[in-house]
Structures are given as C-alpha cells and as structure tokens.
Amino acid sequence: MAQTTDVGVAAGDTDAAKDHRLPPRRQRSALARRLERYLPFLLLLPSIIAIGVFVYGFIAWTGWVSVSNWTTFVQDLSFSGFDAYSRLLDDFRFLSGLRNVIVFTILFVGVSVVIGLMLALLLDRDPWGAPIWRNLFLFPLAISFVVTGVVWQWLFNPRAGVNLILDRLGTETLPMWYVSTEIIPGWRWGQIDVAIPIALVAVVVAAVWQMSGFAMAIYLAGLQGISEDLREAARVDGASEPQIYRRVILPMLLPMTITIVIVLGHISLKTFDLIFVMTGPGTGYVTDVPAVYMYESTFRANQFARGAAISVVLLVLVVALMAPAVWARNRTEEAASE
Amino acid sequence: MNKALSRVPLYTVLVLVALFALLPLYIMVITSFKPPAEASIARMWELPSSLSFSAWDRGFSILRPYLVNSFALAIPATLLSSLVGSINGYVFAMWRFKGSEIVFNALLLGMFIPYQIVLIPLVQTLNSIGLFNSIPGLILTHVIYGIPITTLIFRNFYARIPMEIIEASQIDGAGLLGTYRRVALPLSLPGFVVVGIWQFTQIWNEFLWAVTITSAGQRPVMVALQNISGSQIVEFDLQMAAALQAALPTLIIYVLLGRYFVRGLLAGAVKG
Numbered sequence: 001m002a003q004t005t006d007v008g009v010a011a012g013d014t015d016a017a018k019d020h021r022l023p024p025r026r027q028r029s030a031l032a033r034r035l036e037r038y039l040p041f042l043l044l045l046p047s048i049i050a051i052g053v054f055v056y057g058f059i060a061w062t063g064w065v066s067v068s069n070w071t072t073f074v075q076d077l078s079f080s081g082f083d084a085y086s087r088l089l090d091d092f093r094f095l096s097g098l099r100n101v102i103v104f105t106i107l108f109v110g111v112s113v114v115i116g117l118m119l120a121l122l123l124d125r126d127p128w129g130a131p132i133w134r135n136l137f138l139f140p141l142a143i144s145f146v147v148t149g150v151v152w153q154w155l156f157n158p159r160a161g162v163n164l165i166l167d168r169l170g171t172e173t174l175p176m177w178y179v180s181t182e183i184i185p186g187w188r189w190g191q192i193d194v195a196i197p198i199a200l201v202a203v204v205v206a207a208v209w210q211m212s213g214f215a216m217a218i219y220l221a222g223l224q225g226i227s228e229d230l231r232e233a234a235r236v237d238g239a240s241e242p243q244i245y246r247r248v249i250l251p252m253l254l255p256m257t258i259t260i261v262i263v264l265g266h267i268s269l270k271t272f273d274l275i276f277v278m279t280g281p282g283t284g285y286v287t288d289v290p291a292v293y294m295y296e297s298t299f300r301a302n303q304f305a306r307g308a309a310i311s312v313v314l315l316v317l318v319v320a321l322m323a324p325a326v327w328a329r330n331r332t333e334e335a336a337s338e
Numbered sequence: 339m340n341k342a343l344s345r346v347p348l349y350t351v352l353v354l355v356a357l358f359a360l361l362p363l364y365i366m367v368i369t370s371f372k373p374p375a376e377a378s379i380a381r382m383w384e385l386p387s388s389l390s391f392s393a394w395d396r397g398f399s400i401l402r403p404y405l406v407n408s409f410a411l412a413i414p415a416t417l418l419s420s421l422v423g424s425i426n427g428y429v430f431a432m433w434r435f436k437g438s439e440i441v442f443n444a445l446l447l448g449m450f451i452p453y454q455i456v457l458i459p460l461v462q463t464l465n466s467i468g469l470f471n472s473i474p475g476l477i478l479t480h481v482i483y484g485i486p487i488t489t490l491i492f493r494n495f496y497a498r499i500p501m502e503i504i505e506a507s508q509i510d511g512a513g514l515l516g517t518y519r520r521v522a523l524p525l526s527l528p529g530f531v532v533v534g535i536w537q538f539t540q541i542w543n544e545f546l547w548a549v550t551i552t553s554a555g556q557r558p559v560m561v562a563l564q565n566i567s568g569s570q571i572v573e574f575d576l577q578m579a580a581a582l583q584a585a586l587p588t589l590i591i592y593v594l595l596g597r598y599f600v601r602g603l604l605a606g607a608v609k610g
Binding site: 036040041043044046047048050054055058059061062065115118119122125127133137138139140141143144145146147148149150151152153154155157159160161165209213214217218221259260262263266269270272273277290291294295298299304307308310311312314315317318322 | 359422425433451458560578585588589591596599
C-alpha cells in the first residue's frame with residue numbers, strides 16, 4: 001500500500017538541510033535540554049487533552065447520562081440504573097431501527113464490495129481511458145450525503161424518476177421504493193420482523209452510488225501491489241486466467257476487503273444524514289435507524305437518557321464490527337510479513 | 339479483431355456504471371436550467387426546450403447566506419486542523435518517544451467512534467463556553483474531531499522524508515522546532531494540499547454537527563439544503579438547483595485537484 005499513500009516529497013528540496021549547516025553547535029543550558037527532551041510530548045499535549053476530553057471524557061459522560069434520570073428538559077443526573085436500556089429492549093421503534101441498520105449495513109457493504117471489486121478488476125485490465133473512468137466512478141465521494149439524499153429522493157419518488165422509465169418499459173406494478181411498507185418475510189422476534197424492509201433497497205442504492213467508488217479505489221491500490229511477475233509465474237506454472245484470479249489475486253486482496261469492511265461498515269452503522277434527508281423514519285419505521293432515533297429522542301423529545309443509551313448501543317455495534325476486523329487485518333499483515 | 343471483440347463486455351459494463359454514476363448529476367443539471375413551466379416531475383427526464391436561469395436565481399437567493407456561512411466555517415477549520423495535524427504528524431513520525439505509539443493509536447481511535455456518543459456532552463460544553471449555535475463553535479468541533487485523520491495523513495507523509503535530512507539538521511544544532519520550521523515545513527506543501535482538500539470536503543459536506551450545533555442564521559449550507567428539500571411546497575427545479583449549488587464547491591475542487599483528494603481517501607483508509 002506504501003506507494004499509493006505516497007503524498008510525494010518534492011525532490012531537490014533536500015538542499016534545505018545543507019543551507020543550515022553553517023551555524024556551530026550551540027551550547028544549551030541544562031534546563032533547555034530538559035525542556036527539549038519533553039518538547040515532543042508538550043507539542044502533542046493540546047491534542048492529547050482535546051481528544052482525551054472530547055472523545056474519551058465525553059464517552060464516559062454519555063455513559064453516565066444513559067443511566068441517569070435525565071428525561072425532561074431539566075437536567076437530572078441522579079442514578080436510575082439501566083432503565084433506559086431495558087425500555088429500549090421493549091421499544092418497537094428502536095428495535096426496528098436496529099434491524100434496519102444491520103440489514104442496511106450488510107446490503108450496502110456487500111454490494112459496494114462486489115461493485116468496487118468488479119470495477120477495479122476491469123480497470124486493472126487497462127482499458128482505453130482508464131483514468132477517466134476511474135475519476136468518473138470516484139466523483140460521488142466528493143458529494144455530501146445531503147445532496148445525494150435530495151436527488152435520490154426524487155429519483156425514487158414513486159410518481160417520478162426511475163418509475164417513469166419502468167412505466168415506459170411497460171412494467172405492470174411499479175415499485176413503491178422507499179414509501180413501501182412491505183417487509184420481505186423473515187422470522188418474528190418479539191414485536192418486530194427480523195427481515196428486509198423493501199423501503200431500504202432505495203436507500204442502499206443511493207448509498208452504493210455514493211460510496212462504491214471507495215471500494216474500487218482501495219482495490220485498485222491493492223492490485224497495483226500485485227506484481228506482473230507474480231501473475232507471469234502463475235501462468236508459467238500452467239494456471240489459467242480464472243485460476244490466477246481465484247488463487248492468486250483474490251487472496252492477495254483480502255487485506256483490502258477487510259479495510260473496506262471496516263471503513264464502510266462504521267460509516268453505515270452510524271448512518272444519519274442520508275436517512276434524515278432522503279426518507280426520514282418512514283411509515284412504521286421501515287427506514288428508521290438508531291442514529292436518527294437518537295437525534296430525535298435527545299433534541300426533539302428531551303429524552304436525554306434514552307438518546308445516550310441509543311448512542312452507547314451504536315458504539316457497541318461499531319466496536320463489535322471493528323474488533324474482529326482489526327484483529328483479522330493484523331493477522332493478515334503478520335502473515336504477509338513472515 | 340478477436341481481441342477487440344473480447345473487450346466488448348468490458349466496455350459495456352464500464353458504460354453502464356458510468357451512466358449510473360452520472361444519473362443524479364444529469365437530473366440536477368438539466369432540471370436546474372429548465373424554464374419553470376417544464377420543471378414537472380412527470381417530465382423529469384426531458385431536456386429543457388430553452389435555457390432558463392430562473393431556478394438558479396431562486397436557489398441562490400435562498401442559499402447565499404448559508405453558502406457564506408459554510409465558507410466562513412470550512413476555510414478556517416481546514417487551515418487550523420491542517421496546522422494541528424502537521425505538528426502532530428511531524429512529532430509522531432520523527433520525534434518518537436517512549437509510549438508515542440500508544441498515544442498515536444489512542445488518538446486514532448477517535449476517528450472511528452460514532453459521533454452520536456459525544457453529541458450530548460458536546461452540546462452542553464459548547465453551551466457553557468458560549469459557542470453553541472455559532473460558527474466558531476462548529477470550527478472548534480471540526481478541528482478537534484479532525485485531529486485523528488489529519489495527524490494520520492501527516493504522519494504517513496513525514497515518514498517518507500528521509501531520516502538523514504532530519505539528522506543533518508540536528509547535527510547542525512537545530513532542535514525540534516527549528517527542524518520543523520526550516521526542514522519539514524518547506525517540504526510539506528503536498529501534505530497540506532492533501533489534508534486541506536480532504537478536510538475542506540469533509541467539513542463542507544458534514545451534516546450531523548451542523549444540524550445539532552447551529553440554528554437559524556448560523557446554519558451551514560447543507561442544513562439549509564435539507565430544509566429546502568424537506569418542505570413539500572418547494573418546487574422540484576429549485577431543489578435541484580440548490581442541491582447543485584451546494585455541491586459545486588467540492589465538485590470543482592474534485593475536478594481540479596482530484597488526485598490529491600484520492601490520496602487523502604487512501605491515506606485516511608490505511609493505517610501507515
């Protein structure tokens with residue numbers, strides 16, 4: 001990956017060091033030398049304090065709010081136990097959102113990985129105008145989820161966009177897209193159906209439109225690291241082209257796949273803006289996600305303890321996704337360096 | 339001939355995906371230039387019969403103050419967080435001390451938290467220091483939560499400067515700060531371009547902080563756009579023009595400096 005993250009040090013500027021060779025070595029006092037020793041740490045100190053307070057301190061604070069009695073506009077930090085959490089277990093909206101965000105994450109990350117891999121393998125075959133195609137597939141990454149949500153909301157409006165084309169093509173029953181309340185049957189778990197709400201499909205398409213270029217970029221960087229010699233060696237050994245892909249290239253792309261799952265997965269689990277703009281919670285909460293429920297609980301309903309509890313669950317979800325992925329990545333890196 | 343023919347499926351897929359990628363852009367552009375009479379959703383896909391700037395004018399007159407807010411937010415926040423990232427990255431790459439890797443990883447983890455987990459304390463804190471519902475409050479927020487990514491990109495950047503240059507500077511008697519100012523900083527322009535483009539794009543496009551921390555006249559453009567789209571009475575062509583205008587600054591940067599954007603993308607995704 002080294003060559004792809006190269007931000008390029010301008011050659012020729014190395015003279016800069018020589019220019020300053022003239023002044024003789026200064027004698028520094030003991031105090032100055034001691035200060036110098038701790039200077040690296042002192043320079044980092046503002047950032048360490050800022051992250052310490054604004055990340056770690058705030059997480060602890062939110063954790064406390066989630067077990068407090070703060071359920072009105074007036075702050076009440078007295079301890080209430082795990083009431084907020086136990087109420088969530090019985091909360092139709094929360095459970096629907098939890099199901100939705102997990103289904104959404106699996107579909108969104110899965111489709112993005114497949115499309116990204118396909119595009120990277122195609123561009124790796126060096127078609128005409130490869131940089132143009134690549135830039136074309138990457139530009140949605142520079143656009144806000146808010147813009148994406150606004151446009152796709154119209155493209156998947158049941159009376160407009162995609163349905164106008166489907167209608168022209170003679171489709172009998174037009175899909176309702178994100179307005180649909182239909183849920184592909186799964187099994188029942190308490191109050192909710194563990195299944196796929198149809199309405200999520202439209203949101204997945206919009207998210208894939210925006211982010212699949214990211215998977216492509218990571219895979220392309222990985223493919224550049226696989227030398228032509230290696231493929232040639234496999235060919236000499238009598239491997240067919242499909243075999244080379246299956247046995248040589250795909251296994252070598254595994255670390256890239258893990259990176260993509262980490263990055264897209266954590267973006268997906270905390271999805272807020274796309275849903276907020278494109279669909280809202282939806283009828284029967286078919287497109288609701290915990291991040292939206294957290295926002296509305298906290299800042300619209302003043303249910304601070306519930307909002308905090310939902311965000312703690314979100315944090316746990318992200319950790320549950322990342323811990324095994326980071327572990328797997330470290331393992332593949334160790335294997336590669338051996 | 340045979341080889342050319344075998345490439346037909348390749349180009350077919352590329353063209354189809356390109357059409358998919360351009361679809362929203364196509365709708366935004368053609369709709370925003372339609373005369374109001376033609377801007378019905380039933381005729382969404384049709385090209386305009388004549389060029390009209392009506393939707394652009396109406397969109398811009400609504401969005402202008404919020405575009406100004408977004409620039410007043412994104413430019414200082416980008417500069418500040420690039421500077422902080424540069425100093426941090428320099429120390430982590432070249433002046434490692436006992437435990438610096440642990441500190442680095444602890445900072446980096448801040449990148450992956452779902453920001454909902456800090457939202458309530460953040461609002462309370464900004465409130466108590468008088469920065470709630472203000473652009474400076476948003477700038478502070480973006481600079482602090484930008485520390486992990488800017489530090490990471492700059493650390494990887496400085497790790498590529500040969501250690502000999504630093505050692506030569508040290509032999510000449512320059513300390514940590516002197517070496518930063520005279521050796522590292524002059525070499526840093528590409529790093530600042532990558533980090534600057536990345537941070538500007540992220541800050542410009544960001545929505546959660548913006549909608550939580552600001553209201554009314556302090557809102558950045560993405561919150562204003564969401565308000566426009568959330569309203570049932572706002573016309574379709576106006577929405578498309580506003581969406582395009584809100585997206586334009588980062589799109590222009592991508593077109594002009596796309597390869598630096600992609601470097602930021604890859605650098606951010608890969609721990610060095």
